[in-house]
Amino acid sequence: MLGFKTVHQNHVGLVETLGKYSREVGAGLNLYLPIFQKIRIVDLAMIPLSLQGYSVITKDNAEVQTTVTLNYHITNARKFEYENSNSVESMIQLVRGHLRDIIGKLDLNEALGSTSKINQDLAAAIGDLTDTYGIKVDRVNIDELKPSASITESMEKQIRADREKTAAIAKANGDARSIEIETKAKNEATVSTAKAEAAATVARADAKAYEIKKLNDMLASADSKYFTSQQIQAFSDIAKSPANTVVMDKDAIAKYADIPAMAQVMNKLANK
Incomplete structure (x- = not known):
């Protein structure tokens, strides 16, 4: 008695005879012996996967929560099914391990400001390592690097302190400028007054000298x-x-x- 099994596009069928892998069949209608054989279907299409809430420690001992998304596809159905009990979990552990190593070499500020570089380093580190599991990682991306609540609070306090410091410096500079302008105005007023008084004194002296001269001239005549x-x-x-x-x-x-x-x-x- 024959059985029929349809394998859909972009899938592959692994034929097991008495529990042992015997051959691989492609998309389409395939025959098998239902009592002695079984066809295991494996999806070869690209699969998205999100790794959320993964905690890593930076070089300066700051805890950071990461969210990683990746796309992978199965390149070898036989390896994927038979050479590892859970190839996807093994791939996830590999990604997390390399991500931990990469971020562990960076300070918190470096890590937060260089996600693109982390993506590149992570993709290069994984490389063809997942081929052991019959998997190829096509794309990996750090969606989020979020410091812990205590670190976030400390950073916010630091930002507020920096802003207050900047505001205080700006106010001090403004006050100093105002004092400088006021002092300059007073000095200019003092100089103007002194010049006016000096001019008045000269005028009075000239008038007195003229008066004395006229008196002397009159007395002489x-x-x-x-x-x-x-x-x-x-x-x-x-x-x-x-x-x-x-x-x-x-x-x-x-x-x-x-x-x-x-x-x-x-x-x-x-x-x-």
């Missing part, structure tokens, strides 16, 4: 009668005041005695 008249006026004022004592040498007394007006003033002083 005045004759003796002018001075005599001024002296007589002064004696007249003295005669009217309580201070009626005048000390003069005899020559001056004799000179003023010849002047009638002066004589009258002197008589008034004598009568007091």
Whole structure:
């Protein structure tokens, strides 16, 4: 009695006779002996796989949770089914082991900033090693590198501290600039005031010098009668005041005695 088994496109059938592999059949309708034989179907299409929540330790002892996605396909159905009890799990362990080694050589900041390089190194490290399991890894990608909660909190605190430090420095620079501008303005005002006062002082000095010069010129052009008249006026004022004592040498007394007006003033002083 014959049996019929359909193998679909991109699949392969492994014929087992009395539990032992005997041959491989391709896509299409295949005959077998149901009592003595069995056909095991193996999918050769590319298969996506996600490895989530995988913990690794960086060079600086930071714990990082990783999410890795990869695409693989079976290249040798016989090896895949018979030479390893779980070829997919073996492949996963191989990927995780190499990923642990690669990230373990990097500091946290390096690892977080170089996922593309990690992808390349991981793909190169795996290479054809999975061929032992009859598997070929076509693509591997680090989807996420997430530090632990404690490290994330520490990083956030550091970022806040850096921001506060930057803000404080900016404020200090702004205050210093304001003080500098204010001081410069005050200095300029002081200089302007000093220049104005100096100019006023020079102007007053020039005016005083001009006044003295004009007075000297006037005195130089005045004759003796002018001075005599001024002296007589002064004696007249003295005669009217309580201070009626005048000390003069005899020559001056004799000179003023010849002047009638002066004589009258002197008589008034004598009568007091």
